[in-house]
Amino acid sequence: xxxxxxxxxxxxxxxxxxxxxxxxxxxxxxxxxxxxxxxxxxxxxxxxxxxxxxxxxxxxxxxxxxxxxxxxxxxxxxxxxxxxxxxxxxxxxxxxxxxxxxxxxxxxxxxxxxxxxxxxxxxxxxxxxxxxxxxxxxxxxxxxxxxxxxxxxxxxxxxxxxxxxxxxxxxxxxxxxxxxxxxxxxxxxxxxxxxxxxxxxxxxxxxxxxxxxxxxxxxxxxxxxxxxxxxxxxxxxxxxxxxxxxxxxxxxxxxxxxxxxxxxxxxxxxxxxxxxxxxxxxxxxxxxxxxxxxxxxxxxxxxxxxxxxxxxxxxxxxxxxxxxxxxxxxxxxxxxxxxxxxxxxxxxxxxxxxxxxxxxxxxxxxxxxxxxxxxxxxxxxxxxxxxxxxxxxxxxxxxxxxxxxxxxxxxxxxxxxxxxxxxxxxxxxxxxxxxxxxxxxxxxxxxxxxxxxxxxxxxxxxxxxxxxxxxxxxxxxxxxxxxxxxxxxxxxxxxxxxxxxxxxxxxxxxxxxxxxxxxxxxxxxxxxxxxxxxxxxxxxxxxxxxxxxxxxxxxxxxxxxxxxx
Amino acid sequence: xxxxxxxxxxxxxxxxxxxxxxxxxxxxxxxxxxxxxxxxxxxxxxxxxxxxxxxxxxxxxxxxxxxxxxxxxxxxxxxxxxxxxxxxxxxxxxxxxxxxxxxxxxxxxxxxxxxxxxxxxxxxxxxxxxxxxxxxxxxxxxxxxxxxxxxxxxxxxxxxxxxxxxxxxxxxxxxxxxxxxxxxxxxxxxxxxxxxxxxxxxxxxxxxxxxxxxxxxxxxxxxxxxxxxxxxxxxxxxxxxxxxxxxxxxxxxxxxxxxxxxxxxxxxxxxxxxxxxxxxxxxxxxxxxxxxxxxxxxxxxxxxxxxxxxxxxxxxxxxxxxxxxxxxxxxxxxxxxxxxxxxxxxxxxxxxxxxxxxxxxxxxxxxxxxxxxxxxxxxxxxxxxxxxxxxxxxxxxxxx
Ligand SMILES: [Cu+2]
Numbered sequence: 001x002x003x004x005x006x007x008x009x010x011x012x013x014x015x016x017x018x019x020x021x022x023x024x025x026x027x028x029x030x031x032x033x034x035x036x037x038x039x040x041x042x043x044x045x046x047x048x049x050x051x052x053x054x055x056x057x058x059x060x061x062x063x064x065x066x067x068x069x070x071x072x073x074x075x076x077x078x079x080x081x082x083x084x085x086x087x088x089x090x091x092x093x094x095x096x097x098x099x100x101x102x103x104x105x106x107x108x109x110x111x112x113x114x115x116x117x118x119x120x121x122x123x124x125x126x127x128x129x130x131x132x133x134x135x136x137x138x139x140x141x142x143x144x145x146x147x148x149x150x151x152x153x154x155x156x157x158x159x160x161x162x163x164x165x166x167x168x169x170x171x172x173x174x175x176x177x178x179x180x181x182x183x184x185x186x187x188x189x190x191x192x193x194x195x196x197x198x199x200x201x202x203x204x205x206x207x208x209x210x211x212x213x214x215x216x217x218x219x220x221x222x223x224x225x226x227x228x229x230x231x232x233x234x235x236x237x238x239x240x241x242x243x244x245x246x247x248x249x250x251x252x253x254x255x256x257x258x259x260x261x262x263x264x265x266x267x268x269x270x271x272x273x274x275x276x277x278x279x280x281x282x283x284x285x286x287x288x289x290x291x292x293x294x295x296x297x298x299x300x301x302x303x304x305x306x307x308x309x310x311x312x313x314x315x316x317x318x319x320x321x322x323x324x325x326x327x328x329x330x331x332x333x334x335x336x337x338x339x340x341x342x343x344x345x346x347x348x349x350x351x352x353x354x355x356x357x358x359x360x361x362x363x364x365x366x367x368x369x370x371x372x373x374x375x376x377x378x379x380x381x382x383x384x385x386x387x388x389x390x391x392x393x394x395x396x397x398x399x400x401x402x403x404x405x406x407x408x409x410x411x412x413x414x415x416x417x418x419x420x421x422x423x424x425x426x427x428x429x430x431x432x433x434x435x436x437x438x439x440x441x442x443x444x445x446x447x448x449x450x451x452x453x454x455x456x457x458x459x460x461x462x463x464x465x466x467x468x469x470x471x472x473x474x475x476x477x478x479x480x481x482x483x484x485x486x487x488x489x490x491x492x493x494x495x496x497x498x499x500x501x502x503x504x505x506x507x508x509x510x511x512x513x514x515x516x517x518x519x520x521x522x523x524x525x526x527x528x529x530x531x532x533x534x535x536x537x538x539x540x541x542x543x544x545x546x547x548x549x550x551x552x553x554x555x556x557x558x559x560x561x562x563x564x565x
Numbered sequence: 566x567x568x569x570x571x572x573x574x575x576x577x578x579x580x581x582x583x584x585x586x587x588x589x590x591x592x593x594x595x596x597x598x599x600x601x602x603x604x605x606x607x608x609x610x611x612x613x614x615x616x617x618x619x620x621x622x623x624x625x626x627x628x629x630x631x632x633x634x635x636x637x638x639x640x641x642x643x644x645x646x647x648x649x650x651x652x653x654x655x656x657x658x659x660x661x662x663x664x665x666x667x668x669x670x671x672x673x674x675x676x677x678x679x680x681x682x683x684x685x686x687x688x689x690x691x692x693x694x695x696x697x698x699x700x701x702x703x704x705x706x707x708x709x710x711x712x713x714x715x716x717x718x719x720x721x722x723x724x725x726x727x728x729x730x731x732x733x734x735x736x737x738x739x740x741x742x743x744x745x746x747x748x749x750x751x752x753x754x755x756x757x758x759x760x761x762x763x764x765x766x767x768x769x770x771x772x773x774x775x776x777x778x779x780x781x782x783x784x785x786x787x788x789x790x791x792x793x794x795x796x797x798x799x800x801x802x803x804x805x806x807x808x809x810x811x812x813x814x815x816x817x818x819x820x821x822x823x824x825x826x827x828x829x830x831x832x833x834x835x836x837x838x839x840x841x842x843x844x845x846x847x848x849x850x851x852x853x854x855x856x857x858x859x860x861x862x863x864x865x866x867x868x869x870x871x872x873x874x875x876x877x878x879x880x881x882x883x884x885x886x887x888x889x890x891x892x893x894x895x896x897x898x899x900x901x902x903x904x905x906x907x908x909x910x911x912x913x914x915x916x917x918x919x920x921x922x923x924x925x926x927x928x929x930x931x932x933x934x935x936x937x938x939x940x941x942x943x944x945x946x947x948x949x950x951x952x953x954x955x956x957x958x959x960x961x962x963x964x965x
Binding site for chain 2: 117118119120121122123182186187189190191193194195220221222223224225227228229231232235239240241242243245248249250251254258526
């Protein structure tokens with residue numbers, strides 16, 4: 001594919017050679033060139049398609065659930081089907097979508113380019129990670145088709161060892177997905193340690209990479225514990241192990257400990273990469289150097305480590321000793337500190353910035369609102385006396401949807417819009433992108449804010465039926481879910497339209513200073529046509545707008561005028 | 566030792582080099598990009614460091630993987646120490662000790678192999694890897710014997726007693742009294758050993774036929790002068806011969822240690838010791854030691870008969886268990902035992918596959934002082950598998 005020479009990036013150190021290599025999308029073609037690719041960018045694209053399909057599946061389950069809850073009693077499905085729907089909604093969203101979404105899709109695509117390297121450290125393992133994801137997804141679908149699953153995504157014993165639904169297929173699927181996640185994380189840690197370009201010192205790594213790195217630490221340390229827990233659960237069910245079975249002297253609460261030892265840190269697997277995206281977006285679209293780079297970087301690692309110490313806050317009502325509950329509660333509050341550090345630094349970055357309301361920034365602003373609400377309501381739940389009445393109510397449902405969906409999904413969308421021109425070489429319709437973000441934001445709040453109120457009034461989660469007094473709030477929530485679905489559909493339509501009709505993207509449409517924006521859009525197979533050198537990733541003032549290409553170029557002259565941060 | 570090739574090689578890119586900017590990818594200041602360095606690495610050092618960090622992280626995940634089991638073990642044992650005290654006597658600590666020694670020795674041969682690879686000593690490496698495989702097979706051979714013996718005695722995980730109707734009367738009417746079972750089976754050691762040995766003999770025959778595959782590869786590779794096929798054949802031959810010799814050795818070891826027929830060897834003596842333990846009542850101990858002396862009360866004997874016949878009721882079994890000081894839920898010990906040692910055995914098998922792969926590559930002369938990473942990484946993995954056994958052995962076999 002011929003590329004206009006004038007659009008080749010401003011290299012920082014040497015004259016740019018003419019673009020002679022095809023980009024990664026055109027370097028080879030055919031099914032096997034994708035199925036067996038070792039290119040991190042193609043693997044990232046395959047992940048992107050996969051997780052979006054999983055999200056669509058989980059989203060359909062969610063819409064069915066919300067429709068069922070329009071009226072008390074039966075509306076469209078039976079109670080048994082309702083149990084299966086919320087279980088599969090949760091399991092698909094957590095294991096197939098949120099956990100692999102940002103690291104697998106955006107991380108795979110962007111991280112090696114941000115570091116100025118040709119690929120991740122272990123490309124074969126990267127591909128294996130994707131196929132393990134596919135394998136896990138197949139087991140999930142198999143569970144769906146062979147008897148369903150009605151345990152909730154948490155697979156709590158003793159119910160999970162006694163129900164007649166396909167627990168083994170689903171947990172084995174989750175077991176496989178765990179290895180997929182471990183492979184991704186291991187790859188990123190090694191890549192960050194050993195594959196950085198010359199000059200790319202630890203504090204020149206973009207904050208998205210720091211976030212992915214911190215995520216990878218959790219993936220590597222926590223996921224194996226989930227793996228062995230699920231194996232024990234499978235053995236308990238298939239063979240009768242006795243470890244979780246009170247009849248045999250075992251302890252079902254031990255399962256909860258094991259499960260949350262993974263699944264609380266997994267919350268940070270879900271949210272940290274989102275925070276990384278937000279750091280990139282806020283800085284780029286405020287045209288300001290990121291404020292407090294080191295604080296944001298260290299707070300990512302801090303969250304990763306603190307996340308391991310708080311799992312007991314899921315078990316305040318499970319019969320854990322009061323002393324344990326007090327300790328876990330106190331530790332849970334400490335998690336608020338690094339989270340707040342990030343939010344304050346983002347606000348400080350925006351302060352006196354020149355904010356452009358491009359689509360990714362609209363999503364980033366939505367994130368700031370929603371994540372803050374989700375985070376603060378987490379403190380309610382971390383407080384012992386408040387948690388006891390709120391435990392297992394819609395308040396909890398609303399809280400984690402504000403964090404997981406309002407946080408991770410919104411940031412994921414922002415990230416997709418931000419990196420879309422780089423991934424596809426195409427621009428999208430800005431106006432409709434912005435419209436999608438506004439509708440998603442409004443629909444989201446309409447869906448989940450009423451659930452906070454429902455929860456405080458005592459509506460338990462996972463219930464098929466409810467008293468008539470709750471109906472108006474449930475109807476609001478359901479209508480909100482439809483609006484949300486509409487917003488997400490518009491976002492998808494914008495992206496598909498861009499693929500078909502989008503105009504050609506310049507190398508650096510946003511004026512970002514990280515390395516991925518200095519190479520071509522889309523990048524060549526080995527990412528760069530020159531030898532990249534690590535620089536300050538947030539030196540946005542060095543990027544100069546060039547109307548002839550409708551994009552930005554690096555101007556070394558501007559570097560001398562370095563303004564204060 | 567292979568020499569470092571000097572032409573620039575870009576892995577699987579499969580497209581013509583396009584001038585100087587292409588070289589920029591490969592070089593970063595180094596003109597040559599040897600064959601053994603993957604295209605996305607700049608130097609052999611970078612590749613080695615990446616692999617080393619990768620394998621250490623992998624070992625961390627392995628430790629955390631097993632840690633869940635160790636925690637479950639610790640909690641269950643803290644709550645039910647009596648089960649562990651009672652049930653561990655059914656494990657043969659001599660076989661366990663031998664296996665520990667065998668694995669430790671295999672770690673030595675593995676480490677020696679890494680050194681050989683670093684020095685580029687091709688046949689030294691091949692020998693060391695072959696020996697390591699041999700040790701692994703001894704370990705698994707002995708382990709197979711232990712499992713088979715327990716299977717024959719129906720010393721299985723908990724669920725197999727509660728919900729295994731296919732085991733029929735041998736499942737002792739749902740809840741067995743292991744003690745009776747054990748006594749009953751012990752008298753029939755010769756038959757048991759014969760059956761296990763027959764099974765293993767069958768496995769050996771199977772391996773013999775598997776041996777034909779690398780043999781054919783070697784010969785075909787030799788005649789057609791296809792080097793890597795021949796190396797694969799030779800490597801496979803060495804691996805399989807090592808494994809067969811290992812299984813045979815495991816069999817001999819077991820033969821030497823296990824009591825035969827009605828004669829009570831060391832093992833029976835050990836079990837006697839365990840019963841003399843203060844935790845158990847002296848009475849039941851004497852009953853066990855003199856089970857043919859006809860001292861017991863008549864109705865206990867009747868119950869025992871019914872147990873053997875599978876006709877005893879639940880209440881009778883409970884009474885019997887209580888009289889014999891058999892703790893409830895003792896079979897959870899075997900749940901834990903099978904889970905932990907089984908998972909460990911899977912890791913041994915995985916290691917054997919990796920070592921066979923190394924063996925083939927070693928015969929093919931692929932390792933030298935600049936490229937020995939895979940040997941090093943598999944070696945580290947092997948040490949970890951060894952280390953896990955070093956924890957499992959005392960935790961399961963050496964209680965008290
Ligand atoms: Cu939590």
